[in-house]
């Protein structure tokens with residue numbers, strides 16, 4: 001529960017990590033609906049990941065998580081049963097369809113954090129949220145919480161052709 005509160009608090013005040021801006025919250029940020037197609041219990045950490053990205057992108061896009069089937073989604077997160085070894089997959093760089101492997105649901109927060117990085121245009125980079133393996137991501141985060149770092153956010157800014165100063169990152 002403490003970890004949960006910590007993650008929730010991250011979006012607002014930080015939790016062991018600092019953010020470049022407490023809440024950019026510029027007017028006019030276009031809203032994106034992120035649909036989490038999974039049972040409510042499993043959706044909770046995924047929704048937390050969406051909230052943390054919302055904090056990072058708040059000057060550019062407002063992200064709202066929604067649990068359950070809707071048809072007006074901007075980004076969709078599905079869970080599949082597969083024997084393949086990957087835990088998360090995004091349709092393409094900048095794509096809007098994320099798939100989680102049901103065998104990895106204990107790591108839903110970390111996987112959704114990482115895959116949303118791909119959705120917004122970040123590629124793999126060592127020692128960041130975009131480390132290519134879960135162990136690499138956890139080792140980068142250490143005892144802190146996984147959050148969008150400056151390297152990741154700079155990739156997003158370059159991909160989306162927006163000013164880095166519009167965005168926030170943790171450090």
Ligand SMILES: [Zn+2]
Nearest residue numbers: 114118124132
């Ligand atoms: Zn990846």
